[in-house]
Amino acid sequence: MPALRKRTRPIVDDPVSNGNGNGVTLMVITMVFFLFPFMTASVNVALPSIGIELSLDAVTLGLITAADVLAGAPLLVPFGRIGDIYGRKKIFVSGIAIFAVASLFAGMATSGVMLISFRFLQGVGVAMFVATGIALLTSIFPASERGKILGINVAAIFSGLTIGPLLGGILTERLGWRSIFFMTFSLGLAITGILLWRLKGEWTGAKGEKLDFAGFVIYSLALGAVAYGLVSLPELSGVWSIVGGVIGLLGFARLEMRIRSPLLDIKLFRNSRAFTFSSLATLVGSGPFLAVPFLINLYLQYVKGFDPENAGLTLVALYAMTAIFSPLAGRLSDRIEPRLVASTGMALLTTGLVMLVFLSDKTPLGLVIANLVLVGLGNAFFSSPNTNVIMSSVPRAAYGVASATIGTMRQIGAVLGMGIIMMMFSLYIGRVQITPEYYAFFQESMKTSFIILAILCFAGIFVSLVRNKVR
Secondary structure, three states: OOHHHHHOOOOOOOHHOOOOOOHHHHHHHHHHHHHHHHHHHHHHHHHHHHHHHHOHHHHHHHHHHHHHHHHHHHHHHHHHHHHHHHHHHHHHHHHHHHHHHHHHHHOOOOHHHHHHHHHHHHHHHHHHHHHHHHHHHHHHHHHHHHHHHHHHHHHHHHHHHHHHHHHHHHHHHOOHHHHHHHHHHHHHHHHHHHHHHHHOOOOOOOOOOOOOHHHHHHHHHHHHHHHHHHOOOOOHHHHHHHHHHHHHHHHHHHHHHOOOOOOOOOHHHHHOOHHHHHHHHHHOOOOOOHHHHHHHHHHHHHHHOOOOHHHHHHHHHHHHHHHHHHHHHHHHHOOOOOHHHHHHHHHHHHHHHHHHHOOOOOOOOHHHHHHHHHHHHHHHHHHHHHHHHHHHOOOOOHHHHHHHHHHHHHHHHHHHHHHHHHHHHHHHOOOOOOOOHHHHHHHHHHHHHHHHHHHHHHHHHHHHOOOOOOO
């Protein structure tokens, strides 16, 4: 019996023994977390041009935006668990390589179906490196620096989102939308080379444990069904997909409570109120993540008549605030109770969404930018402190699954936000291209979407406040 306990106990690699410089690790992980949001923001700006060239309707444009998160959301927890068992670095490096190759083929797409398919493959790669990236950082750096490091990580994400609209607009205007994907391929290939060259050693949290393959299949299919259902509403097939997915997730939870090496340890939710409510707050707070820039970009180019370059420049206000203030919010959460910082951020985010409800074709540009600044500040003061709460509320051996849970909640929240928009498009506009005669209907769908998102984030303030203290 003692030998059995020794063989199955989770093993955590000593980061010092890996002989790897923490600074190099932080640099390469930060580069990766910069690249995929850069792609997301750039594609958002290019959507009207993509729609014209490939003759796509409004709902299909939404699918192009949501395809990578639809693929990634069901795979984050499985890849997090695989990384815990077999090595987080292996999964991380493989993910960025897949993302780069998928970007190359997306740039060659000749139809909406092809583009959505390769955006889906990009999402698989994103799931692999997002599921393991935060776990790597949390494994390597001490708890006293966790808020600062996670703040830098969030800043990298929003730096990519800041530069993406500006550079994506310039590339679309001057070289065409395909150049965005070709540039991403080149950067991804270069980062993969750096990772293989400089990131030595390996990190695990559950070495020697078995992978719950049955749980892997059930979880992926069930969560995939929920994600698909959200973007298929109000169609009846979307409703049934959500119902089937929820039933599958309940069955998955029962299975995980009965096996020795679960894919997702349900006890993390049962035993830690901070982990449970922080995860729920992540889901709610991520609703505007794709929704706000998607809608504002279409609003600027269709309603206000901006070209892609100027629309991208305007969206910089949203992401720049988050990139600038995330490290500050992270450091602040190292010193005072992070749930209070995160709840303040959620309140700012809610206020920004309420202000966006009143946008019209006569709204001054300065007011649009001011509203985006408020949303960006809310993102900054919510994201990294909330992540700090989650990673501080789980044991070290569960860092991979916790990291993947954060990513999953972000992805499902983003899918929820896009699902709300696509449902409003279906109700107000239908499956047609957005042309001048439909601009009034577009504005109505945008207004209703912002109202729903604001209500969800208002509820998220209380979800954030009721969790336990972590210090």
